[in-house]
Amino acid sequence: MATTRPERGRTGPRRLGNLQGERVYLRPPSTDDTALLFEWLNDPEAIAPWDRFEVESYRSMEEAIHRSSEDQTSLAPRFLIVRKKGDYPIGVVGYFKSNTALDSIDVWYAITIEKERGRGYGKEAVRLMVDYLFAHFRTERVGATSDIDNPASMGMLRSLGFREEGKLRRALFHHGEVHDVVVYGVTRPEWQDARDRRH
Numbered sequence: 001m002a003t004t005r006p007e008r009g010r011t012g013p014r015r016l017g018n019l020q021g022e023r024v025y026l027r028p029p030s031t032d033d034t035a036l037l038f039e040w041l042n043d044p045e046a047i048a049p050w051d052r053f054e055v056e057s058y059r060s061m062e063e064a065i066h067r068s069s070e071d072q073t074s075l076a077p078r079f080l081i082v083r084k085k086g087d088y089p090i091g092v093v094g095y096f097k098s099n100t101a102l103d104s105i106d107v108w109y110a111i112t113i114e115k116e117r118g119r120g121y122g123k124e125a126v127r128l129m130v131d132y133l134f135a136h137f138r139t140e141r142v143g144a145t146s147d148i149d150n151p152a153s154m155g156m157l158r159s160l161g162f163r164e165e166g167k168l169r170r171a172l173f174h175h176g177e178v179h180d181v182v183v184y185g186v187t188r189p190e191w192q193d194a195r196d197r198r199h
């Protein structure tokens with residue numbers, strides 16, 4: 001069966017605006033956020049264990065975030081997750097083309113403030129991000145990988161309608177050990193169905 005490709009740019013928009021949710025909104029990082037991001041990206045309990053983004057120096061991180069709008073493979077944080085109540089950042093989300101030969105985009109995410117986990121903010125933020133990706137990119141699949149020992153990440157992906165597609169063995173190193181990861185994906189029609197059911 002032939003599928004109709006949406007008329008959207010393959011590479012997405014250059015400049016990102018804010019994405020509004022009910023309890024959180026996403027906003028692109030500004031230079032004022034650099035110190036906070038540097039702290040989070042180096043914190044072994046926040047983002048650092050899962051992150052592969054360059055945080056060698058404050059300056060290199062700042063430059064990489066600045067350049068990321070031109071680079072679909074960048075692992076830089078694309079948005080801060082901001083809690084509306086209190087208006088303060090509680091985490092980050094990003095997206096990247098993990099395989100340049102495929103029409104697929106991966107998401108990554110972290111609620112970096114531990115006490116804010118398990119309150120539905122991660123799910124709402126990733127939902128905003130996936131809505132955004134399907135709206136602005138021609139991709140037919142959004143993917144994510146999760147450490148096999150990360151029940152919160154896997155629970156959130158399943159709850160959003162991502163399906164398990166396989167496993168990658170010994171693919172992630174953190175906290176001194178190699179871990180297997182689970183590959184998840186959601187297709188454009190599946191995401192649309194889930195949206196229709198919610199409305």
Ligand SMILES: CC(C)(COP(=O)(O)OP(=O)(O)OC[C@H]1O[C@@H](n2cnc3c(N)ncnc32)[C@H](O)[C@@H]1OP(=O)(O)O)[C@@H](O)C(=O)NCCC(=O)NCCS
Pocket residue numbers: 046050108109110111112116117118119120121122123124145146147150151152153154155156157159
């Ligand atoms: C993974 C993470 C982003 C999830 O965000 P969160 O705000 O804590 O999760 P939410 O409260 O939005 O929960 C979303 C769903 O996941 C489920 N979930 C959350 N924590 C869970 C846990 N520890 N075990 C099982 N399921 C869990 C919830 O039940 C919920 O499902 P439901 O809506 O169907 O009830 C967050 O816990 C986190 O940042 N953890 C540390 C960093 C990390 O693991 N990053 C991911 C690297 S791949």
